[in-house]
Amino acid sequence: MRAAFILRTVWQHARTHRREVAFAGLAFCLLAVVVGVAWLGTRTVGRWGSFVGQNVHVIAYLTEDADPDVVQGLTDLLRRIPTVVAAKTVEPALALERLRAVSASLGNDPKSLDGLEAGYFPWSIEVNLAPASDLSERALDLARRLRGVPGVDQVDAMTTGLARLAGWVKLGRRLGLALLVACALLSLSILAVVFMRSRNASQARAKVLLQLGETNRGVRLPTSLWMAGTALLGGATGAGILAVGWRPLLARLERSLGIMAPVPLPSLSGFEILGGLAVVLLLGLGLGYFATPLSKVGEHA
Amino acid sequence: MIWLEGVGCERDGQVVLDTVTMGVARSELIVVEGAVASGKSTLLEIAAVRRLPDRGTLWFAGRNVLTLQQASLPFVRRNIGYSAPDSLLLVEDTGLANVALALAVRGESASVAETAAREALTLLGAEELAARKVGHMSSGQKRLVSLARAIAGPPPLVIVDEPTALADDETRQKIVSALARVRDSGSAVLCGTAEASLAQQMVDTGGRKINLADGRIVGASAVELVPAFTPGPMENQGGRIISLEVDDGDEAMTPASRGPA
Numbered sequence: 001m002r003a004a005f006i007l008r009t010v011w012q013h014a015r016t017h018r019r020e021v022a023f024a025g026l027a028f029c030l031l032a033v034v035v036g037v038a039w040l041g042t043r044t045v046g047r048w049g050s051f052v053g054q055n056v057h058v059i060a061y062l063t064e065d066a067d068p069d070v071v072q073g074l075t076d077l078l079r080r081i082p083t084v085v086a087a088k089t090v091e092p093a094l095a096l097e098r099l100r101a102v103s104a105s106l107g108n109d110p111k112s113l114d115g116l117e118a119g120y121f122p123w124s125i126e127v128n129l130a131p132a133s134d135l136s137e138r139a140l141d142l143a144r145r146l147r148g149v150p151g152v153d154q155v156d157a158m159t160t161g162l163a164r165l166a167g168w169v170k171l172g173r174r175l176g177l178a179l180l181v182a183c184a185l186l187s188l189s190i191l192a193v194v195f196m197r198s199r200n201a202s203q204a205r206a207k208v209l210l211q212l213g214e215t216n217r218g219v220r221l222p223t224s225l226w227m228a229g230t231a232l233l234g235g236a237t238g239a240g241i242l243a244v245g246w247r248p249l250l251a252r253l254e255r256s257l258g259i260m261a262p263v264p265l266p267s268l269s270g271f272e273i274l275g276g277l278a279v280v281l282l283l284g285l286g287l288g289y290f291a292t293p294l295s296k297v298g299e300h301a
Numbered sequence: 302m303i304w305l306e307g308v309g310c311e312r313d314g315q316v317v318l319d320t321v322t323m324g325v326a327r328s329e330l331i332v333v334e335g336a337v338a339s340g341k342s343t344l345l346e347i348a349a350v351r352r353l354p355d356r357g358t359l360w361f362a363g364r365n366v367l368t369l370q371q372a373s374l375p376f377v378r379r380n381i382g383y384s385a386p387d388s389l390l391l392v393e394d395t396g397l398a399n400v401a402l403a404l405a406v407r408g409e410s411a412s413v414a415e416t417a418a419r420e421a422l423t424l425l426g427a428e429e430l431a432a433r434k435v436g437h438m439s440s441g442q443k444r445l446v447s448l449a450r451a452i453a454g455p456p457p458l459v460i461v462d463e464p465t466a467l468a469d470d471e472t473r474q475k476i477v478s479a480l481a482r483v484r485d486s487g488s489a490v491l492c493g494t495a496e497a498s499l500a501q502q503m504v505d506t507g508g509r510k511i512n513l514a515d516g517r518i519v520g521a522s523a524v525e526l527v528p529a530f531t532p533g534p535m536e537n538q539g540g541r542i543i544s545l546e547v548d549d550g551d552e553a554m555t556p557a558s559r560g561p562a
Contacts, residue, residue, distance in 0.1 A: 002408055004410065004411065005405045005406075005408070005411075008405070008411060012394075012398075016393045016394070204389065204391060204392070205391060207389050208389045208390065208391055208399075208402065209402070209406065210375070211351065211378070211383070211388070211389060212378070212379060212402060212403045212406045212450075213375045213376065213377070213378030213379025213380070213381070213406055213407070214375055214379070214406045215372070215375045215376075216372070216375075218375075218406075
């Protein structure tokens with residue numbers, strides 16, 4: 001009987017306070033989207049960072065008849081230069097594999113690269129230089145010197161584009177941090193408004209129920225339940241919006257920026273969605289519980 | 302059913318009730334008559350466990366209410382139908398829903414609560430208020446809904462303060478009859494009024510009258526006031542306590558150790 005009464009009270013509240021329930025649902029949906037975007041945004045910036053990190057400052061493409069021993073010797077020589085952080089020999093097969101990975105991460109048909117053979121790309125040496133204010137000059141200087149080495153066909157000094165992209169990523173990280181702070185403030189504001197509206201909506205009923213002999217728990221439970229239900233529904237809607245919309249939106253953005261990161265596009269995993277919904281559910285229960293004002297019936301006036 | 306012994310209460314340093322001893326037994330109707338500010342409402346609030354006294358003892362269904370844990374008081378309150386001029390109603394709900402709420406809190410099913418609520422409204426001649434939202438009612442109609450909520454069931458103890466304050470003659474007669482009927486069904490009824498004519502009407506239906514002046518009972522002894530009262534578990538008296546899942550406090554007394562002989 002008591003459970004039926006409580007569930008009936010929840011239903012009646014939802015019916016008589018449609019506006020409050022709709023607002024709370026919308027607020028929780030917005031909260032889920034905002035937190036989700038912040039979460040995914042952080043991972044996206046990391047992905048862009050990996051794109052920058054996996055790129056190199058100088059690439060030396062070797063001639064087709066380059067002797068592997070000469071290639072290895074040249075790589076070792078480059079590693080001994082103080083300003084060089086890493087020098088790595090890339091085989092033709094590895095170069096092709098990378099191209100396929102990038103193509104797949106952008107959602108292209110893998111079969112489109114079937115026509116390429118392992119020997120399509122030449123041997124190359126990728127050189128990473130230590131970060132410095134004169135990175136561009138040093139990269140250009142190294143490129144110029146490599147061009148005169150026997151067995152080297154072409155040299156790319158990619159400093160300008162990479163430096164710009166690294167700057168963007170740095171800016172992106174700062175903006176992401178600012179966005180996270182803004183999101184936290186926005187979320188707190190939304191929750192405060194939901195709390196106050198819910199408090200106003202449940203105040204009269206709480207007073208009446210207390211006068212009629214309802215226990216504190218019995219007074220608070222219906223508000224907690226409808227708030228938790230609304231939170232769950234709003235949170236699930238928000239997660240659904242992110243699950244459907246985030247990846248296509250990000251893919252379009254990356255295409256327009258020319259970013260080809262080797263890792264897959266970030267999205268919410270099932271575990272993350274379930275975890276988020278559990279948090280939202282608890283948040284709803286807690287908000288509902290504390291949003292029910294209890295007057296002091298039976299104490300001295 | 303209820304027994305107040307040496308109950309006293311102060312407000313802002315002024316004595317509102319001064320050592321009041323009285324009780325209401327099952328199937329008994331007592332009307333407390335007194336002028337404005339005589340302490341009636343405070344007495345009724347204490348009897349209804351809506352306010353706790355500064356001094357004295359309050360027994361309900363064989364238990365000393367003042368030694369119960371705070372969390373147990375709701376279980377006492379839900380056995381007492383209480384209506385006062387300032388009783389709150391849910392303005393967005395219908396009259397029927399408001400009346401049925403009291404029964405739902407007691408654990409009745411929706412159908413039983415609705416039937417009892419409709420009966421209570423009918424008893425007061427207010428059946429047309431069942432479907433109307435309280436927010437659209439006049440003050441007098443709201444008062445009727447509040448009274449119906451107090452007598453619906455009926456609970457073991459019904460306490461009403463100025464029940465006819467906003468009523469016309471016809472409605473007043475219906476209210477008096479309804480309270481008498483509740484009493485006849487076995488409930489204890491305690492009514493407070495400043496109107497001598499209403500007090501007389503109650504007496505005419507078989508009720509007994511207590512006069513209250515300056516927070517004191519005038520012209521009656523405690524024993525005279527509670528001839529049928531015997532402290533002890535309500536089960537022994539054939540009472541209809543709905544549920545009294547209470548926790549006694551550390552200083553809980555044995556019911557048999559207190560109360561009049």
